[in-house]
Amino acid sequence: MRDRKPRMPRTRLAPGARPCPRRGPRASLSGSPALRTASSSGGQDNGSQSRDAPSGHHQQRPESAQKPQLLRDVPLTRIEGIRVGHVQRVALVPGKVHEMRTLSLKPLLFEIPGFLSEDECRVVKQLAQLKGLMESQLMVQDGQEDLAKELNLSPEEIFNLLDINQDGQLQLHEILTHSRVRDGIWLTPENLREIYAGLKVDKNDDGLLSLEEFRLLSSDAFQRFLLQRGVKRSQLVRNSRHTWLYQGKGTHQVLQDIKSRVTRLTRLPPTLVDLSEPLQVVRYEEGGHYHAHHDSGPVYPETACTHTRLVANTSAPFETSCRYITVLFYLNSVEGGGETAFPVADNRTYDEVSLIQNDVDLLDTRRHCDKSNLRVKPTRGTAVFWYNYLSDGRGWVGEQDEYALHGGCVVTKGVKWVANKWINIDPDYARQARYEQLVSQQPEEEEEEEEDEGLTLNTDIQSSDIHQDL
Template structure:
């Protein structure tokens, strides 16, 4: 019996302890629920009071302001999607047409560059025929006029120009120093060889290698133009040797041109941004045709506005082209040459001065395409697309200098391509104002 009493006593103690613990947890739970109800009630009352204070005295609700939202407000809701390259050679599947998967391969990370199969053989044929039906124009005129006016606007003395060109400040101008700042003169592409020829023809350079300030003074503002006119200019010396036209892709356009706007799915950008961009440019390069290396978009400067959003910018603001993405369609396979060259793709560094070394100019696609880091061979139906700007995490960042590219000389046959440039203003508020203005305009 003592043992039984002891056992009962222990059991009684355990039951009381368990009961106390349960009650403590129950009360804590009740207290938390009550505190939460008070919190919700207090915040709701505060918001109602704020709304009452902000309401007009007449009792009618004030209409919302139509001011463009600030960049911070906009960035909370909208950002530019950007495809990840992962690594060079990475392949990802994309669905561009219902019931069909396309493979998209990463060609480069600097710039971010991809190549997918895109157009059918029939689509390529129709685009070329539509371009011929509309008619193609010269992509570049020969020697440009207005050089005297340009010289007056420049308003710099020969000494000032000389000092600006003299990169290493040694008092002598080397050929690469001049070409770094002025590869293009009067619409003509200058090479070390024809620059020497010009100097020799003008009898300005006595030693043939360096140009002193005294020799530089002998060159008048129109000396280059007069010499080129006397000597004659060949089409092969132009910056760009091709013919092109523009094809509208909106309502009423040929169905094939509207279908090509499936590029929206490829880039994953909002349709509005694509619809408000430039029309499709179709380009034909004959044998010997080329396009020297260049950037499709300029650097981002606070004081400049984009050409396509000038409607929403100050009329006195200088304009700069802003192509966020370039999509290049190959409409035929080229028999010889015609590759798209990216001279500095995936370089560790970018230095404009180093693009010319020992008379080798990497921007010269007629002579030095084989020295580019990456070359894409034109294959009918394929497309390459790349980003001309970096990302700031939400919107457009700085210019991607590695997006430097050009068209190698066509050595045999004809080359047909189509360019689709997707324009986005690096200034989000200006891009938004532009879209609002366009939407407010009545349809024709």
């Protein structure tokens, strides 16, 4: 018999119990209803799902409801941070309670020491080495220039687009917000001054470009200059090696355990975790780094999510990795450096232009990691996780959380091993639903077979004491 994608358990209501009320036009995807977030009054889950749908209690479904419904009228769970320093107890594995500490509210960021055991960290590293690690390359979007050509923008129109303060001159930081990354190469203010001098575009050498000077700074000129001068590894946006480890049926038990633990931690329907990206394992040598970035991008009408693009039925010129949650695991304790930096965590405001001030570039994790608002020291077995998107207020994914900007500080001594588990959800609810429906389709006989099974609520995942405040 061929392997099937594991389905999430369905819930049956106790006799006389009422189904969960509709909470708005959006709903979470199929599977066990997600647990409600901890309340600020006490943080205890109210356990209403457990009371409404206890394990082992069944109710005859009307004829019209015999076919399982894909969508559920329960919003996506979003854990509350309460306040910085707040600690919750989380039951992730049998016989053990972990502590989850709130590190910031913008983004909503948590730390869980001891999420992985020493043996689990060792196994993940060994599996990654066995599979083989490849050089990490930044996926640079080349659609930006294509779009500019399609719009037929003149140099003057591009100049005015970049001239944020509309003073008729382009400062270094205004250029860098547009051209900070060129073919995976990280451009600093010093690099830009060097390019100005090499191409002789800044005639009066004041670090500012007029419209006339800007006309000399074409994309082709940029490219030729970078090729001529060569590129050092320290100038790359990302300097590391990585591989991907699948976590489905038949894979190593440790990988499956990690996926299950992530499901319990985030309280999301298992199908969402099952259909997300594999586990990424990354190794940073001494000198390795990753400049500050967002794991996900904003989704505009002309943008499609990478994981749902096939069902989007669109010719959108851009795509982005729609990663609702990032779970980052530290697989070893680093001797020197290697912190995960959040430059603008809990800032009152976010302004991309202000990230570069007086030649201090907060996105540059090689030189200015110490200027970040928050840094997390890599400690073996610790996990940190954060939300890359806000809530839309109706139980689904909203706008990108710009405060989720983060990067890897340079490793000054030793090596650094981490793993990333991303949970992919399309902010476009209809697209995500179509995607899940497409990949979850089963032959009719398998559907009928499951109808005959005694499917009950998974009480292990739905336990009301999974998350408890201290």
